[in-house]
Amino acid sequence: MSEALAHRRGEVELRVLDLAGRPLADREVVVEQVRHAFAFGCIGFDLIDHATGDRDESALAADWLELFSLAVLPFYWGDFEPRRGRPATRRLQTAARWFRDRGVRVKGHPLVWHTVKAAWLDALPDAEAEALVRARVRREVADFGGLVDEWDAINEVVIMPDFVNEPDGVPNAISRIARRLGRVEMVRLAVDEARSVDPSARLLLNDFDLSADYERLIEGVLEAGIRLDGIGVQTHMHQGFRGAQLLELADRFGRFGLPVHFSESSLVSGDLMPAHIVDLNDHVVDEWPSTPEGEVRQADELEQLYRMLVGHPAVASITYWGITDHGAWLGAPIGLVRADGSRKPSFDRLRSLVRDEWWLPATTLRTDGEGRVRVTGLAGDYVITAADARAEFALPVGSSTQVVELGAA
Structure with missing residues (x-):
């Protein structure tokens, strides 16, 4: 090794x-590894219908379980509770239980975010909206106790106060609260409410803005006495592999003495997104196919990604943002499995690391x-x-x- x-x-x-x-x-005894301490994560969105019995995805489930030990489930408020008072609690509890029954840890993403938030919240006065945000955090942490032990407590705070007006002109309630409280106190809101219900929960700050602004936010949060259990670093690589920059990120955010979680990672197995695109959501195409040459590139880059980050002592987890191209974020071919269910070279490459090179198979000892x-x-x-x-x-x-x-x- x-x-x-x-x-x-x-x-x-x-x-x-x-x-x-x-x-x-x-x-004679036989010793065998069953799980890594390092969290090899992936979103579990694609298997919710399978877990609830609404669709048979047995092959995809088997592929997922062969690689990953941490499942991220979606708690985007606007999707989770589109109608006030009718959250999809039972559905996600069933999914979380399905993963837990198979030895997989479950993470919730996110408790507080200004995007994909509940639209019905926007029309409410700030005081009522804030009270509901706090109550929402407590409710989810309580309802998923014993099922979800790690949360992105709050997501993308760096831009949160500046994201006040939606395209339809309706003020964003979450951003209004963040602007009034300030970024640090907005983090405190999410973390303190979650800890009031489950003091043992692992709570992360997560962001895509990896500039000095994020570092200053982390410094402010820690100086304010707010206890974090990790720092989430998003690294979607639709515009190309970041290479050595990944190690620089691990160094920069590892200096805070907290575990660094590469919380959202992706690599494209087709044409790369043009470099001039600032917001990845702005790149809209009719079709974004996986290509043979792109798949070779993705496999090579995926191996580099995992070798570099697993090899860095500050890194606690890598979460890949989707095992399949079917329904993948932005329609991009980022999966390790094609839309037809066949495995890409990247699947086999990651498996060779997670289940072979970095794994102790059944071994007879005396x-x-x-x-x-x-x-x-x-x-x-x-x-x-x-x-x-x-x-x-x-x-x-x-x-x-x-x-x-x-x-x-």
Whole structure:
């Protein structure tokens, strides 16, 4: 295993006890990894209908589960509660439970955002709108307790106060509140309301504006005593691979001492978006096909992306923004699977990293006379089995010792 990943590797001396609590001495055992500690994430939007039983996407689900261990579910207020008082809570709870039942962690995106917000909020007085924003944060964190343990607490605050008027002329309520409170206090609103319900929730600040303005916002938030659990960095690469800039971003945002989450990443397997486009949403085309040469490029760049960021000690997760081209954001061919369900080279390239090079497959080892065995691998969750007995254990970074008691398989 590459020395570049030494900061993610662990070595544990297990003392294995049998079903009677005695050391399992001089016996063969099988150790196998079941999950990475590093979060290999992807949006789970495409599998919501499958999880709720509304559509059979078994093949896509199998592909998804083969690569990823963190699912991001959509909590865009305008879609989640288009009619006041009728949120899609049960539907997303069902989806979250489907992922959790398969050993996948679930993240909610986002709790507060000025875009795709509830249109009915705009006509309300500021005080009432603010009260509803606060209540919305508390409601979602409470309703998804035990299912969603990580949230983009607030999204794209850098431009939030300046996004007051919608194209239809209706003032944006979220942006009005942000303008009145200021960016730092708007972050406090989202974080404090979420923590009031679930103090253990992991709460992130997330943004696409990676300029010095975002760094100043983070500094202000931390100086104000607002506790964040991570910094979200969006890196959609519809206009080309960012290369070494990815490491520069990890350095810049890692200096705050918080885990850096590359929260929205994408690479195009077709023609690149023209460089003069400022807002990616402004690029509208009738068709945006994946191409053979684009797929080769995407696979090479995807491998570079993951090797660079998994190799950086400040980075805690990478979330890819969609496994399939079908219904992909902006219609771009960013998926690892084509619209017809066939795998692109990028799928196989990522699989070779996540499930081969960076993975400990079922491995037979032998305990010593006192039931001890040494396991080395990347930090994560593992299973040890002996005949018809098994136990789960977590392998942390660094050296450690543990006692595991086998139970019935």
